[in-house]
Amino acid sequence: MPVTLEHISFSYSPQGSGTAWALRAVNIAIQPGEFVALAGRAGSGKSTLVQLLTGLLPPTGGRLTIDGVDPFATRQPHLFDQIGLVFQYPEHQLFSATVYADVAFGPRQQLRGRAPDDALVRQRVDWAMSAVGLDLTSWADRHPLELSGGEKRRVAIAGVLALRPRLLILDEPTAGLDARGRRTLFDLLHRLNREEGVTILLVSHRPEEMLAHASRLLVLDAGTVAGDGAPQQLLADAPFATACGLEQPDCLRLAERLAAEGLPMPERPWDPAAVAAQVLTRCGAGRAQP
Numbered sequence: 001m002p003v004t005l006e007h008i009s010f011s012y013s014p015q016g017s018g019t020a021w022a023l024r025a026v027n028i029a030i031q032p033g034e035f036v037a038l039a040g041r042a043g044s045g046k047s048t049l050v051q052l053l054t055g056l057l058p059p060t061g062g063r064l065t066i067d068g069v070d071p072f073a074t075r076q077p078h079l080f081d082q083i084g085l086v087f088q089y090p091e092h093q094l095f096s097a098t099v100y101a102d103v104a105f106g107p108r109q110q111l112r113g114r115a116p117d118d119a120l121v122r123q124r125v126d127w128a129m130s131a132v133g134l135d136l137t138s139w140a141d142r143h144p145l146e147l148s149g150g151e152k153r154r155v156a157i158a159g160v161l162a163l164r165p166r167l168l169i170l171d172e173p174t175a176g177l178d179a180r181g182r183r184t185l186f187d188l189l190h191r192l193n194r195e196e197g198v199t200i201l202l203v204s205h206r207p208e209e210m211l212a213h214a215s216r217l218l219v220l221d222a223g224t225v226a227g228d229g230a231p232q233q234l235l236a237d238a239p240f241a242t243a244c245g246l247e248q249p250d251c252l253r254l255a256e257r258l259a260a261e262g263l264p265m266p267e268r269p270w271d272p273a274a275v276a277a278q279v280l281t282r283c284g285a286g287r288a289q290p
């Protein structure tokens with residue numbers, strides 16, 4: 001299910017002469033099965049873009065297509081059912097009296113009139129809960145507000161997964177999670193991506209996340225697409241990264257520091273193991289020499 005944005009613009013207040021554009025002339029095509037990161041400084045338009053992709057905001061100009069069809073021009077809003085959005089701090093959106101009711105809310109709406117009984121809804125809830133690592137029988141009747149922060153977030157994500165999206169968009173999903181919570185979340189995203197073929201679009205401001213998980217990085221700057229390419233390539237371009245407000249990955253900063261001290265790395269290292277391997281090679285070679 002390819003999703004395209006063609007010359008998309010968006011303004012929160014399009015009337016009048018001094019229109020402020022949150023997005024301008026945005027062209028993006030996301031192909032099925034991709035794992036894409038979306039970055040850019042605060043206010044660059046990331047959240048606006050994801051709300052356009054999920055049909056929550058209609059474009060002010062330009063055309064959006066899902067599987068080649070424009071859901072607005074053809075009046076087929078149900079096409080957006082294939083796109084799920086996990087908001088930043090999704091746990092704030094829990095509102096039902098039980099975990100089951102919360103996760104079942106989406107599929108119940110989506111399947112209304114199509115499912116003669118609750119069996120299909122239950123199947124969806126069961127699958128979504130086990131995808132986030134929560135066993136339905138022990139969690140179904142708990143009150144969402146009794147759960148820990150991490151558990152709440154898993155329930156909220158299960159609520160989106162229960163819609164069985166083909167494209168899953170997550171707006172800064174690791175904000176406020178500890179290292180273990182982040183690992184669990186990325187394990188889940190990769191499982192969905194690899195095993196279920198779910199396309200992932202991840203809004204992130206952590207360069208390490210982009211490098212470790214995404215095969216493509218989209219960078220927004222002042223509402224336009226400033227970069228679209230391999231995360232390694234874009235993040236290694238220091239003037240570009242600085243201009244777009246992106247942080248440099250720690251490993252690159254370490255490599256630059258070592259180079260400044262006379263120990264240049266033959267290759268750009270992207271994770272701590274790569275820095276260590278190159279340093280050890282250099283030092284090992286140094287020891288071996290008489």
Ligand SMILES: Nc1ncnc2c1ncn2[C@@H]1O[C@H](COP(=O)(O)OP(=O)(O)O)[C@@H](O)[C@H]1O
Pocket residue numbers: 012021022040041042043044045046047048049
């Ligand atoms: N609800 C809103 N009403 C008016 N302007 C908004 C609203 N939400 C965002 N904006 C403006 O739109 C621009 C893009 O914001 P946003 O998409 O939230 O960026 P990001 O998610 O990258 O921080 C900013 O200038 C922001 O102030």
Ligand SMILES: [Mg+2]
Pocket residue numbers: 046047048
């Ligand atoms: Mg945002």
